[in-house]
Amino acid sequence: MSLSFYDTLAREKRAFVPADPDRVTLYVCGVTVYSYAHIGNARPAVVFDLAFRLLRHIFGEDHVLYARNITDVDDKINQAALDQGVDISAITTKFAEIYQADVAALGCLPPTFEPRATAHIPQMTAMISALIERGHAYQADGHVLFDTQSFPDYGKLSGRSLDDLLAGARVEVADYKRHPADFVLWKPAKPGEPSWQSPFGAGRPGWHIECSAMIETVLGLPIDIHGGGHDLIFPHHENEIAQGRCAHDGADYARVWMHNGFLTQSAEKMSKSIGNIRTIHDLLAEAPGEALRWALLSAHYRAPLEWNPELIAQSKRALDRLYGVLQRWPAAPEAWPAQVPEAVLDALEDDLATPRALAELFALARIAETAPTEAEKLAASASLLAAGRLMGFFNQTPLAWFSGGSDADFTAKVEALISERAQARQSKNWAEADRIRAELTALNVEVLDSATGVSWRLKG
RNA sequence: GGCCUGAUGGCGGAGUGGUGACGCAGCGGACUGCAAAUCCGUCCACCCCGGUUCGAUUCCGGGUCAGGCCUCCA
Incomplete structure (x- = not known):
């Protein structure tokens, strides 16, 4: 089985071949750090951490570059800072650290880069200038807007046309926009808001431009894989493609687009605006991080996943079973490091088919318990350990797992x-x-x- | 209104044109002083209506229901 991923843009699963196997690039939209991240935010972190681990396994640890951004310019950050009477950096520093600790507890490796929006303002303004020069952006009423009608491919990722967007418009459209779908690249600062100097006046960047500027700065265009949550397809990623390509005369932006499905509660999307969220931080106080990781990987990443206490309990029991195997049949030093079994790799290489990969873990457990000779049992246990570790599990000894703190x-x-x-x-x-x-x-x-x-x- | 997903057993969740993954739970048995863990066996499903087919849960059409995006959102 060769590596393949479902590409949102192509709308099908395709063989994955990086532009340069010595330098595979992955970018994932991280979080806006204005409060505690919820477990729904953890799904892309865990899913793309798994992709990162798999790519490292295939192409070599030093040949994969993974960037996961931190958005530290945002209205909600400004509001939180205002509410608490502190500088925005106090908010963003605090919650960025909490986020990093939380996802680390979920078994996520540190990304190669964690670029922050505020550290890339000059790159953003340069990109906006390039868009204006090329006739893809215009200034109006103190704003700089992207001219969606100047980009014929606009809407291809999300499968909608500018006409669809006209017909489906549900919101008041600012009258300075040439087309309702035009989006802000730079907006003027309101009094008291953080702002930066720019050729277009003092202000701050729109949301979409940061990712494009950071991708170009940190990884270089085009990147191999761009990932994020399903809700980012439109408008965020659609707009990234538009500005990213137009700033470079139509050049490729991302070669594969991957999007994870939502966590739901009672079949409804988990979301801060709905209010039905569980923070990673709180959940980590109730269950081991590995159990939460297991829960997040128990369904295929593109499918919705119903999040509830029973899921966590089942995930913990599953790990109890496997850690029990590792405890009873500790992999002998000479059997370690073991090869990751083909069946597990096959599953993961097939668009990260984690349910199948987890089923293979149980198959290894069964072999470890039932093989006729001790050598075979230990070999199976070693394979289980190798496969689990590839997926970000078994980061502790069975003893530590079972005595749980x-x-x-x-x-x-x-x-x-x-x-x-x-x-x-x-x-x-x-x-x-x-x-x-x-x-x-x-x-x-x-x-x-x-x-x-x-x-x-x-x-x- | 526009665009788009999905509907599998008590639960989670794969997959497939014809021998019904995997896990949890349940039941029976082995093991055990008794348990637990482990092992063996076992019950339970493919939303509805048409169509294609020797045969559909799997393909096609229609319907119902649920959900997502179109506004910040993983």
């Missing part, structure tokens, strides 16, 4: 009780053994007797 005192207490119980069992004092087990159960500890010894785990 227990402190030394607690562990010592549990070990002492288990030792007492072992003595009771040896003298066949079953009543005492069961009493001690009940005591452990009360501590939320589950005891697992086996031929080779006793282990324990915290119950979910």
Whole structure:
């Protein structure tokens, strides 16, 4: 199986061949840092982290460049700063750090680059100037607007025409626009707002221009893959293509467009404006990051995923099962690093078919438990470890997983009780053994007797 | 109104023109002092109506329902 991805623009799955296999480029729209990111924001972070890991596996760690931006210019940031009486940088610094820690806890590798909008204002104004020079942008009422009618391919990504947009317009259109779909590249600052000097007056950039400017600066055009949430297809990515191509006389912008589906709750999109969100931060207090990652990858990335407590519980149980295998059949040093099994790679290379990849993990677990020889069991366990690690799982020892953050005192207490119980069992004092087990159960500890010894785990 | 997705068993979620993935839960059994973990077995599905076909859950048409974008949005 060769690597293929579904391309939103082509509307089909296509073989993925990077422009330069020594320099594969991936850009993903990150978050606007004005408050805690919700678990829906984590889906693209995790999905494209998986893509990043897969590309590194295929093309080599040093041959993949991954940029995930941080938007730190925005109305909501301004509002938050105003509400709290602080500088916008206080807001953006705080929530950018929280976001980075949160997604790291979900097993996401640090991207190669995390460019910030405020660090690329000159590149944005240069791009806007290029658009004006080429007749693709115009100034009106203090704004600079992109002239959508100057770009014949406008609407191709989202499958709509300028006429459709006229017909479907639901909102008041600013009268200074030549066409309702024209979008802002630069807007004048209101009093008190952060602003930057530019050839078009003091102001700040529109939302779309930042990604185009940062892509060009950090990765160079065209990039191989541009990713983001499904809701960014229109207008954000449509506008990126328009400005990105027009600034360079129609040159290619991104070779593949990938979009992840939404998280839903009661079948409804999880969204801050609806208010039905769960923050990553809060969820991490309730469940291990790996379990949340498992949950996010349990459905195919383009499908909607219903988010609920049962999903998290099931994900944790799935990892319990696999960590149990790793604990019982610890991969021998000589068996590690093991090859990632073909079946797992096949699944991932087929447009990140994670449900199939996860099913293959269970198949490896079954082999590890049932193979006739210990060598085969250990080999299967090593493969499981390799496959899981490729996907960003098994970042801790089984012991650490099952004892889930227990402190030394607690562990010592549990070990002492288990030792007492072992003595009771040896003298066949079953009543005492069961009493001690009940005591452990009360501590939320589950005891697992086996031929080779006793282990324990915290119950979910 | 325009554009666009999707509807699979108790739950999550793949896939396929004909032997009904995988996981969780349930049930029966093995193992165990008893459990747990593990193993073996097992119950349960393809929204509705037409069409194509020897045969459709899978292809085509229509319908119903749900959801998304068109405004900030992962």
